[in-house]
Amino acid sequence: MNRIRTYLNQIKKQKLLIPFITAGYPDSSTTLNLIKAAIDSGCDMIEIGFPFSDPLADGAEVQFSSYHALKNGMTLARTLRIAEQVRKTSDVPLILMGYYNPVLSYGENQFMKDATAAGVDGLIIPDLPVSEASDYMRNAIKHDISTIFLAAPTTDKNSLKQIDKSCSDFVYAVTVTGVTGGGKVFGRDTDNYLKELGQALNKKFVAGFGISSPETARRFCKYSDGVVIGSKLISLIRSAKSKSQGVRDAARFLSSVRRAI
Amino acid sequence: MAQRVKRGPDSKGRFGPYGGQYVPETVMYALAELEMSYRKLKKDKSFLAELRGYLSDYVGRPSPLYFAERFTAYLKGPKVYFKREDLNHTGAHKINNTVGQILLAKHMGKKRIIAETGAGQHGLATATVCARFGMECIIYMGAVDIKRQASNVEKMKLLGAKVVTVESGSKTLKDATSQAMRDWVTNIRSTFYIIGSVVGPHPYPMLVRDFQSIIGKETKRQCQKKFRRLPDAIIACVGGGSNAIGIFDSFINEKSVKLIGVEAAGHGLNSGQHAATLSKGKPGVLHGSYSYLVYDNDGQIILPHSISAGLDYPGVGPEHSALSDTGQVKYFSATDKQALAAFELVSKLEGIIPALETSHALAYLIAHKKEFKARQNVVVCLSGRGDKDMPIFFEKEKA
Numbered sequence: 001m002n003r004i005r006t007y008l009n010q011i012k013k014q015k016l017l018i019p020f021i022t023a024g025y026p027d028s029s030t031t032l033n034l035i036k037a038a039i040d041s042g043c044d045m046i047e048i049g050f051p052f053s054d055p056l057a058d059g060a061e062v063q064f065s066s067y068h069a070l071k072n073g074m075t076l077a078r079t080l081r082i083a084e085q086v087r088k089t090s091d092v093p094l095i096l097m098g099y100y101n102p103v104l105s106y107g108e109n110q111f112m113k114d115a116t117a118a119g120v121d122g123l124i125i126p127d128l129p130v131s132e133a134s135d136y137m138r139n140a141i142k143h144d145i146s147t148i149f150l151a152a153p154t155t156d157k158n159s160l161k162q163i164d165k166s167c168s169d170f171v172y173a174v175t176v177t178g179v180t181g182g183g184k185v186f187g188r189d190t191d192n193y194l195k196e197l198g199q200a201l202n203k204k205f206v207a208g209f210g211i212s213s214p215e216t217a218r219r220f221c222k223y224s225d226g227v228v229i230g231s232k233l234i235s236l237i238r239s240a241k242s243k244s245q246g247v248r249d250a251a252r253f254l255s256s257v258r259r260a261i
Numbered sequence: 262m263a264q265r266v267k268r269g270p271d272s273k274g275r276f277g278p279y280g281g282q283y284v285p286e287t288v289m290y291a292l293a294e295l296e297m298s299y300r301k302l303k304k305d306k307s308f309l310a311e312l313r314g315y316l317s318d319y320v321g322r323p324s325p326l327y328f329a330e331r332f333t334a335y336l337k338g339p340k341v342y343f344k345r346e347d348l349n350h351t352g353a354h355k356i357n358n359t360v361g362q363i364l365l366a367k368h369m370g371k372k373r374i375i376a377e378t379g380a381g382q383h384g385l386a387t388a389t390v391c392a393r394f395g396m397e398c399i400i401y402m403g404a405v406d407i408k409r410q411a412s413n414v415e416k417m418k419l420l421g422a423k424v425v426t427v428e429s430g431s432k433t434l435k436d437a438t439s440q441a442m443r444d445w446v447t448n449i450r451s452t453f454y455i456i457g458s459v460v461g462p463h464p465y466p467m468l469v470r471d472f473q474s475i476i477g478k479e480t481k482r483q484c485q486k487k488f489r490r491l492p493d494a495i496i497a498c499v500g501g502g503s504n505a506i507g508i509f510d511s512f513i514n515e516k517s518v519k520l521i522g523v524e525a526a527g528h529g530l531n532s533g534q535h536a537a538t539l540s541k542g543k544p545g546v547l548h549g550s551y552s553y554l555v556y557d558n559d560g561q562i563i564l565p566h567s568i569s570a571g572l573d574y575p576g577v578g579p580e581h582s583a584l585s586d587t588g589q590v591k592y593f594s595a596t597d598k599q600a601l602a603a604f605e606l607v608s609k610l611e612g613i614i615p616a617l618e619t620s621h622a623l624a625y626l627i628a629h630k631k632e633f634k635a636r637q638n639v640v641v642c643l644s645g646r647g648d649k650d651m652p653i654f655f656e657k658e659k660a
Contacts, residue, residue, distance in 0.1 A: 053430065053561040054547060056439045057285040057446065063429060075559040100283055100546045105560030127283045127546065131273075152287035154449060159289065177287050178447040 016226025022065035024074025037251035042258035050098035059181025061231035087119030122146035184210035194223035214260035274463025279579035326483035338630035353645030355386035361472035366453035379434030380571035381413025383457030388422035458501025459578035462549030473507025497642035500572035504644035525567035526594035536565035568597035569617035595624035616645035
């Protein structure tokens, strides 16, 4: 059975902490160290970003990490090698996240097949909405890949039902209209939105985009089943004096979020 | 009358396999809202009358179909006519579309307008209609393009637009488009995104085509009046492809009319530095639609190159991809060098300075003149004026 499903069946009430880590930023070996540190800090699943040249749903931090990862020679195929490495020592559920064109270029069916073989459990493609995803979903089911679609504050009721149905195990709720990254001010409307989402969805859901402190994570975990944290980790690595210091800073931050939720 | 074959897009926003809506979920509702408003207004007599009024009194339509006598004599080939989109207000075909979209925005109650621009012609056309309708206007433009199209930047600023410099990636149209999309995702409820070409997610390729189709409608009428039949060929440059679709639209089912799109070959089709998407690309997804695209084996977009900022884009409109596959339109390319030569030649022969984008279409005709007979009539879509490109021309001449 898919590791995401197995894990969700096991944990019952625990809130999910899912870090987003760009494959190849700052380099491949640091990516592996970072994933290891994240697992040790109590993260429940790991989201590995495969970089794209034109990440249009992302803010400055993921644009930066993607740009550097590509400069370091990271590709979709090499991202699968990273997943394979992680799988050698851990059973943590692994989710890949990235844009559609690299997947299309690899070949959707072949990619899903290779991803499963590499130990990948789920996929998030932010520029592939449910309405364009029928082939994609067929391939995902065939290879036991958990499909995770995004829901947004602007999603209407009917589309939300479709998203709920199309996600294999959980939904990814975008906290506010906007791109990934910090600097967001969350008003009461975000709390209300997440609360309503919890009532509307049958599946579990995690909240993401702009969550950069343990307090915000705790606040959103009141309504959601967990949080995704990405840009904050990139900015911690970016501002650290060395790569190893960056890994330590990221791990310390993730531990503090773990305690908070 | 030829039988009218059913034209795309279909109910899923596809032209054949191309098109669709590959956008973040946040944007989906705005696309649905836009399509609904457009389909309603398209049939609304008062909206259409309003649009016609602005096109005639503000834009200055119809634009003339001009017989280029000295260019024709030089070629010793077919008779050449220019469809003079350069004579429109703001100097290019772009304003046909921005007038249409700003009226849509007004009817939808949107007050904040964003747009991307390459050559600055679409940015200028957007800034112009925003000034006219008193709307806030933000234009995203790559740093490279801001430098090479400085005069348009000054005009946009004078018109009250805020021009945002985009420093990411290639610092050209591709990255300006990505940045505009990020703004749109963020301010989706208040903002209308005026896309400048027949690209992006459905319904944009359809609605931009519809607003630009006035070019072809007029051309058809004017050809009847000037030489009492259809033209034998129509040539237009293709970046995203809005002027081309606009002039082709009325002729797509006319089998006797050869339709030719000309892309930018930059330093040459095999140089790795070009923007010839249909000649050298393969289908992929960028900026909301599935269409021909230039990308590497890992699916990463390859930075395009063209001397013309308006053609310097790695993608092309989905309807062009479909028309290329079916062979209804033939696509070729012209290099930077050929375009510069055509730019100078037509300026000197006709007293018309064509845009560097347009110069690619002219360059094709110069290179392929022998394929046409003297009795044939060829229409070139003179999509824009070239004042904006004079610094580039003189710089190249010095070099």
